[in-house]
Each structure stands twice: as C-alpha cells, then as structure tokens.
Amino acid sequence: MLSLTQLIVVLDGTIVNIALPQAQVSLGLSDTERQWVITAYALAFGALLLLGGRIADYWGRKRTYLVGMVGFGLASVWGGFAQSGTDLIAARGVQGLFAALMAPAALALLTVTFPNGRDRNTAFAVFGSVAGAGAAVGLVLGGLLTEFADWRWCLWVNVPVVIVGLIAGIALLRESRAEGDNRYDVLGAITVVAGLGSLVYGFTLAENGWARADTIGFIAAGVGLLVLFVWIESRVAQPLLPLRVVTHRVRGGAFLLQAIAGSVMIGALLYLTFHLQIVLGFAPLLAGVATLPLTVAIAIVAPIATRLLSRFGPRPLMIGGPIVGAVGLALLSRITPGGSYLLEVLPGLVVLGIGMGMLFVPLQNVALSGVAPHDPGAASATANASMQIGGSVGLSIFTTVYASASGHAAAASPAALVDGYSAAFVAAAIGMALAAVIAFALIRGPKEDLLPTGDRAPIHAA
Template sequence: MNKRAILAIILVNYVMIVLDTSVVLTGLPKIHLELGFSDSGLAWVQSAYTLTFGGFLLLAARAGDIIGRRRMLVAGLALFTLASLAIGAAMSPAWLVVARAVQGLGAAILAPSTLALLQTSFAEGAERTHAVSLYSATAGIAASVGLVLGGVLAEWMSWRVGFLVNLPIGVAMIWAARRYIPESPRSSGAFDVAGALASTTGMSALVYAFIRSVSAGWGDALTQGTLVAGLLLLAAFIVNERRAAQPIMPLRLFANRQRASAYAARMLFLGAMIGFFFFTTQYLQTVLNYPPSLTGMAFLPMTMVNFAVALQVPHLTRRFGNARLLAFGLAVCLAGMVWLSRVSPQDGYWLAVALPMVLIGAGQGMTLSPLTAAGIAGVSAQDAGAAAGVVNVAHQLGNSLGLAVLVSLAAIGAHELHGAALLAHRVTTALTASSVMLVLALLLMVRQGLGQRVLSGVRP
C-alpha cells in the first residue's frame, strides 16, 4: 500500500472541498447582483450546500462501510464534479441553489470516505497524528488559495470559473483513486434511510425557519411551523437511531463525554467561523469598497497564519498537551473575534480588520486538529466511517445552522438602516454572536476537560 499516494489523494480531495467553499465566499457580492438574490436569500448559496453535505454525511459514511470506501470516493468525486459544471452554467437563483445542493450531496459522499481512509490507512499514534495535522493544515492553505482565487476570478473573469476549475481536478482524482487506493473490505448491513431523511429534513426545516424569519418575522405561521417541524423531525431521528439495527449515527459514539463535547464544540466553532467569513467578505466589498481580488488577499493575514500554526500542532501538542492547546486556541480565536466585532465604517483595514484576523487564524490553526483527532480517537474499525461522518456532520451543520442563526440575528434592529450603515450593523451584530458561540465552545471544553485521556492515543 502506497501511503504517500493515499495521503496525497486524501489531501487533494479535501482541498477541492475547502477550495470550493472559500471560492464562493469572495464571489458572493457578484452572484448577488448577477443572479438577483435577496439579502437573506443569498445565505442559501452556502446553506444549500452545507445542508445536503451535513444531512447525507452519515448515510454516505455507512455506505462506505458496506459498499466500499473507494467506490464511494469515486462516486462522490463524479457527482461533485458534475454539479460544479452545473453551478458554472447557472442562470437563476433557483438553478444555482439546486446545483449547490447536489454538489453538497457529492461532498457528503466524498468527505467521510477520505477521513475514514486516513483513519484506516495510518496507525493510531505518531503516524496518524502527522496525517491528521496535515489534513487540518490543508484547510488553511486551501482557504487562502480559494479566497484569493475566487476574488481574482470574480473580478477579472467570472465567479463561474471558480467552480469550473473542479473539472480537471475531479477527473484526475478519479483516476488516481482507482490507481492507488485499494478497496476496503465490504461488510454486510442495511442502510438507515429513515434516519438520513429525518436528519436532513429536520435540519433543513430549522435553517429555513431562521432564514425566513429575516423577511417574515417570527410571528409568521410558516416560520413557526417549519421550526416546530424541524425540532420534531430531529427528535424522531434520535428515536430512530435508538431503535435501528444498524443506525447511521451509532449513539455509542456519544457515550464518551469528551468525544461528545468535541462534536458540540466543533459545531459552535464552525458556526462562529462561517459567520466571520460570510459577513467579513461583504463588509470588505460593500463598506470598504474593496474589489473582489483585493478582498481575497485581505484574508491572507488570517489564512496564512492559520496554515503556519496548524503545521506546528504536533510540536505544540508534545510541549503543552492537547487540552491546554485546544483551550488556548479557542481563547485566542475569541479575542480576535471580539476585536473584529467592534469594526466600524470609519476604521482602517490594518488595525480593525487585519490584526484581529491574525488572532482568529492562529486560534483556528490550534483548534481544528485537536477537535478532529478527538472525534475519531478510540473508535473501533467497524465504526470508522460513522465516526468520520459525525465529525463532518458537526462541521457542516455548524456551518449551515450557525449561518442561519447569524443571518437571523443580524437582521435585528436593522430595518431603518441602509447601504454601508446597514451592512456595518449586520457585521457587528453577527460577529458579536459569533463571539458568544466561541465562549460556549471554550466553556464546554474546559468543563469536560477534553484532553489527555481521549487524545492519548493520537499524541505524537
């Protein structure tokens, strides 16, 4: 087994997923104007993707255990690539949102296969710690490239090109996967379709309720109905998982309190981070009047520091331990988010935006790798796909639900504002709420004492 080739394939696939997420961020204002999205409707460009991504991850992870992880990897790549082509050709908001949802489904098939392959291909201990650190650090450089590339393409060519670049990458990765990755043993079992449908429709209803509340208000009957329906569907999902013979989300994964806390903290952390990217991108272009290309480069203080710090995680773990590193990373990120939440139209970029970004980038670099390792530590081989799925579900649902909540909160008190003043209000409100999410994540980690016992098997 060629472990270097397998790791390269895993990382490139992860780059493609992260790159796609960040490319769309700097293109949002152009998409807004060209296709005629409403202010609240624009959130669906991101939420349609993250909802299907998060909603079908568990079913796809289970399918990888039953059908074979290489088969699922190739299938996910094919669907993701074709959906990217459809997005590049989108002519209306509905077309774009549907294509993004299909792309999210492709990512849902692809992502758990890559993380499960990482877990089963690299031995627990120093070897896996190194692989997980590279996996997490890759997000930093991919986000950097994606934000800059998305901005440059949106300004000089078209935001559509940012999606079309997936075509050659996807074709090359399909070939490489078939060439270098051995098929995993297939296990017998059944698919928990009821669980997948209940979880996906439940989360979709919740996100829809929060986004609809921006325009219709919480007194609207449809807003209230979808909120209640979402909660009931998620309750039905938990009941189903208790009774299903082969659930897509084995509840035994949550028996370990530290691991369960890592999943919850990941949702809170990613909810805060998607708010940072979504609202700061619009602030830079609308309030500071940056062109898309300069907007992408304006994120470099955050993304480059993120990448550099993430590469040092194995060394930092040996020196300080996982618990201290994780708590410190969350605290540093929180400091940057609070600082950035005080930004105003009169402030300059370097002091009010760039310096807080440095703290946010350093904090994220220290946080994601320990959270990822905690989510898959101590899990048996038979649950490798399910554990990888839950890690990715926490990631994507944190993105989708977190963004929906922040969009809803950002609308409070903004009805009489217009133009740059309106967006500045939305940014400060949303990033203040993001800071609260980081506080909750930090308290959760301190309370549960996530650290040495859970992560002892993945320390270098």
C-alpha cells in the same frame, strides 16, 4: 490527495461568497436566492453526511470516494453554466449531495490508513489545517476568479482538482469497508435528513423574525424529527449513527466544537467579505487577499500545535484555541465605517487564525479517537456534518443578528452596515467563548486516552 479533497469540500462553502454580488446581477437573484446559493450547499452536505458515511462504510470507501468525486465535478460544471437562480441553487445542492459521499469516505480512508501514532497525528494535523484554511483559501480564490475571469469559474475550478483526485484515487487508494451484516437504516436516514433540513431551513427563515409561525414550525419540526431519529437509532440493529459514536463524552465535545468552528468559518467570514467590499470598497481580488492573513496564521500555527499536541495532548489546545479565537473576533467587532484595514481588520484576522490553528490541529483527531472498526465512516460523517450544520445554523443566526443591528434596511448606510457586521462578530465571539467552556468540561483525561493508541482492531481491506 485526501487533504486536497477536504480542501475543495470546505473551499466550496466560501468560494462563491465574494462572487455573489456579480452572480446576483448576472442571474437576477433576489437577496433570498443569494443566501440560498450558500445555504443549499451546506444544507445538502450537512443533512446527507450521515447517510454518506454509512454508504462509505458498507459499500466501500474507495468506491464511494470516487463516485463522490465524479458527481461533484459534474455538479460544478452544471453550476458554472447556470442560467437562472434556480439552476445555480439546484447545482449547489447537488454539489453538497456528492460532497456528502466524498468527504466522509476521504476521512475514513485517512483513519484506516493511519490508525495510531506520530504518523496519524501528522496526517490529521495536515488534514485539519487544510480544513481550517479551506474557507479562507476559498475567499482568496473566489476574489481572483471573479475579478480576472468570471464568477462561473468559482464552480468550474473544481473540475481539474476532481480529475487529479480521480487519477490519484484509482492508482493509490486501497478499498476498505466494514465487516459483517451491513444493512442500511432507511427510516433513520429519512428522519435525520428531514430533521436537519427542517431545522436549518427554520433558522434561515428566522431572518424575517423568530416569532413567525413558519420559523417556529420548521424549527419545532426539525427538533421533533431529530428526537425521533435518536429513538430509532437506539432500537435498530444497524443504526445509521450508532449512538456510541456521539454519546462518548470526549467525541461529543469535539463534535460540538466543530459545529461552533463551522459557524465562525462559514458565517462570520461572509460578513467580513461584505465589510471589505461594501464598506471599505475593496475589489473582489483585494477582498480575497485581505482575508489571507487568517490562512497564513493557521499555516504557521499548525506545525507548532502539532508538536504541542504530542507533548501536552489535545486538551490545552482545544481550550486555548477558542479563547484566542474569541479575542480575534472581539477585535474584529471594533470596525468602523471609515476605519483602516491595517488597524481594525488585520489584527483580528491574525489572532483568529492563531486560535483556529490551535483548535483545528487536534479537533478531528479527537473526534475520531477510539472509534470502533465498524464506525469510522459514520464518525467522520458526524464530524463533517457538525461543521456544515453549525455553519448553516450559524449563518442564519448571524444574519438575524446583523439584520436586527442594522435596522433591516435594504440600502443601509455604511454606519448601519458596520453596526450589523460588528454585532455578528460579537455573536461569533460569544460562540467561541462557549466552545472553550465546552472543551474545559468535556475534553478530559490523560492525553493517552484522548489520542488513539495501538489497540485498534484490523479493518477489512479488499
């Protein structure tokens, strides 16, 4: 059930990708509004996750999870009935807000339910695999709904999942929360939300030029606010993000890896769907199905990686996975305007899926390893925020790279489009290679130190 929650949270980051052309015509969206349909969700989600994690820790993880589910379902209904671009973008932002409550609560519940041992490894392998496959599943489902129903069903499809989650959550979950004096860090919440929002918005503006005053201003303001946030967190008694969560070398490395993985799964896959539909002429459903080998590869690799994780620890997987993923993206960069899907797209997708499967299985386990009983909500929020903010920033960077390589033409030729898509894949491959270097440098130590042991203190259950 908790993994199903993670599925819809990740899935909603990509399910509208294939529906965007139809939604753009239906609502008369500009190209800028079209991008914000994706960015609004990731921005609200990523910027509010830390606050959502603390609310889950302090107010109660089950209660926060259920409220998040209800709000997410209502926002999905609103988005499905949108009559303008403003409506749709606002609804996507509200979806992200409630996802920021739901996601860290679900991951924190998983953490306290499986504190250590083989069961924890298995639980996190399932959770991580679902997170990894969710983006690709969203593309398939989005294509199916867009072609045979309507793009609006890409939002309404969340409603039955929310109903199942609510029923199961009420019946099966036990309440838990952090003990002690739990006060909210209001100033920290304001600065981190404003900082992340400004940073992501600045990177979005970079599509129109990195040297523009507004681009530089928003990025600089975002960095400054995040520096202020770190200063605040080092001085308040009850920080929104205890610095011990991110300054731990191994966890910090895992958060960086999640950011890069998010940029690939959210940003790079968007340009793959554009190539399939615009250049190769695939219908929405066929374009979605064409991404399915990525999901299948992740699903096949996950159980194998789980066994390897227990035997060798996470370090080999977290170094090897990004290397394999980079090779897959390099293969995708070889696309041509008149090329074959079977020869130019499929091999890269399969190799990318193998690499992502190797990476996702240990990633969240390591990101939450050794977290103090007071902090699982904050740590899980940081893990999710890393992926969403990474996806937002990655999408803006890939968009800038694409626009530069394709010549910024509004109606570019297929050759120019392919040049842009290929450049975006190369940028993503460089990011994955950097992830391997980060893993090599930071994910160090015996496997017993990298994975949880049985020394976790008890967590209050209500």
